[in-house]
Amino acid sequence: MKSLKTLRRDAEDIFAASLTAVDPVRLIRQALKRKGSALIAGSLRYDLNRFRRILVVGAGKASAAMARGVEQVLGGRINEGMVIVKYGHKVSLDTIQLVEAGHPVPDEAGIRGTRRILDLLAGTGRDDLVLCLLSGGGSALFDAYEGEISLADVQKATHLLLSCGAEISEINTVRKHISRVKGGRLAAQAAPSTLLTLILSDVIGDPLDVIASGPTVPDPTTFTDALAVLKKHHLLETFPRSIREYLSEGCSGRIPETPDRSSPLFRKVKNRIVGNNEMAVRAALLRARKLGYRPMVLTTVLSGEAREAAGFLAAVAVEVSRRDRPVRKPACLIAGGETTVTIRGNGRGGRNQEMALSAALAIAGQKGIVFLCGGTDGTDGPTDAAGAMVDGRTAGRAAMRGLDLDSFLNRNDSYNFFHRLDGHIKTGPTLTNVMDLVLILVV
């Protein structure tokens, strides 16, 4: 039987294999091939001779790395380009320019970068090809507003919407109608050029209209819907005047509606997912098998409260350990998705570290179980760790050092727990983002 030390090394190895599989440069090079004068993206085929210019735009934590992939495929054929990344996510590029901006809280740098991209696209014509690169974080990094609306107005509006109990779909309806980019507006700006959007998905189920708020995807909602959200939640009085007036103008027909499915603007637009959680999960499965484990994917749509999710995954792991069900030992259980943390304390941590901390309690005393929770972006919550790894001895080791696991959990202080117990998984920023992975080895 493998030792705990081997299990821990294997779990890190499997996690690393997943990260390699979703490296943006690699994903772009898989998705986009050049054959002579043809650019091939899956079933799509573009004759490069037909295009006068090729422009590359984009935003998101992975967009710089994606841009590098595009440069590797298209090289000197790219005429111009610009992508917006989170501060610290720079990558050296040849032709495509790079702007760093604020995330998760948007800042003026992002707005300035977005305006420059819009200016770039304003000059495109029917014989141009635009490649748009989107990934998680695009919603905050890639935005500019219409009319009199300021960043402060949008921040106040977002705060009001979040605290009134509005659903995320309602919030997005409002956001899309004050943005010059979201809800298909970017596609409108790029028309009549040919547009291909390549997407690294950080959302469960890969919904195109949600990832980065769907800049090149039809929007089924209207100005009237947006105003109805404000009415429903009694925000007409308190909402910033500039936004209220803009939405009213939209309702009266004086501003063009976000383009819907029937719009001719989308005739030359294609959206393609080039990477997602499924790819990371599949790589984990293959690597686990290679290391001698029986892999089993439980789900790729994991959500819910992090500490509760840990309990259920641990219940399956214990079942494997005790009864070789639902898969025989040595086994690797795999789950992908993204949980949430309801913050109750003022500690430091992230959803993956909190899940691992809760798992340590749930598997305390169990032999031959290792539980790794990691964010594929390498930064779990506002910390420098990707996640953490625990085993059946973690709770006991903590107790011996006088660390009260329950109390760290109740304070949402998972980072400091693992900092003191040396349980972090640290990868540094990976420049990719396809949500989270849970890997559980049971022998």
Added chain:
Amino acid sequence: MKSLKTLRRDAEDIFAASLTAVDPVRLIRQALKRKGSALIAGSLRYDLNRFRRILVVGAGKASAAMARGVEQVLGGRINEGMVIVKYGHKVSLDTIQLVEAGHPVPDEAGIRGTRRILDLLAGTGRDDLVLCLLSGGGSALFDAYEGEISLADVQKATHLLLSCGAEISEINTVRKHISRVKGGRLAAQAAPSTLLTLILSDVIGDPLDVIASGPTVPDPTTFTDALAVLKKHHLLETFPRSIREYLSEGCSGRIPETPDRSSPLFRKVKNRIVGNNEMAVRAALLRARKLGYRPMVLTTVLSGEAREAAGFLAAVAVEVSRRDRPVRKPACLIAGGETTVTIRGNGRGGRNQEMALSAALAIAGQKGIVFLCGGTDGTDGPTDAAGAMVDGRTAGRAAMRGLDLDSFLNRNDSYNFFHRLDGHIKTGPTLTNVMDLVLILVV
């Protein structure tokens, strides 16, 4: 592909097969066989000619049905007996007497019944065989106190322990030291007779010392431990005087300690699990296979918050539906265990109905998924339903009838939701109790 109607019928069929498998009469008849003058219980063999008398005692929701099973095996050979059941759980018996008492809140009827059982055992000798039948609910139904301690004192003490944040193991340490039955005290009373305890487990992992508080199982804790719990939680001032004084006397050695593992009292005592959640799960698996589903047991140690458990199980079901993982369709996912509900509203419901309600949200719009949550005792929470069944249309049907699913969930009002939407599973009290089952059919 099977219709939703067929799926729902199959789910009920599988649940019924599980209940049949854990019927207490059947379980006792499987566990206890008579061959000539021998009574055989698994690897145990008792020569009935050696015993002058056979006595049957017991307590728990299933104890009357278990007693009937024993009467069917031993018939006229039983000399005397008494079991304590919850009000409404009566079964007609030949020789063994039956007492009905309060559960989950203990009452004087339970204490009187317990005293009569203790009196019965006081007269036993070395040539008697005592069969003890225990099942869920035994902790409340089967208890009598030492010295001056009254039921009101114990109720006050329990309340104080529960509200001070003491762990369940700490609470049990105190309970076992004020009881004339728990923590091995019943075995002491039955000595020097031969004692065989048959147990229907309603606790995850079947821990003998926890089920019905272990009346015939060694107790590793001491009077000193019990007093330490009061000190730790600052209850020495507020705790009922009778209990404080009794525990102090115990510490000073004037009262015999609960018997531990080394005690000779256990030399002729055997404890055997005759039924548990695993048996219900295995029956579900066999029945599902017979109906044409690929069965997969995810866990038999399910716990945690009911609504969160639903989310996790739904995430696996959706994975099966979308990607034929971790098992191919048509599939039957099976989970056993017992969840909890953190009560936030003042509605009516139970953990199984709440789990089903939460599942209805999680699988809303999904085709070909049916989700059944049921308590094997037939009474989920303080309601007349065993649980509930939902599918991908449940949320939509509720909306059409103007029922706000979220609001029912937030009020913990699952019973009324399913009452109005006709989604209950009703079996009536089943007289058994091996926790809960979740059955998810995916086609």
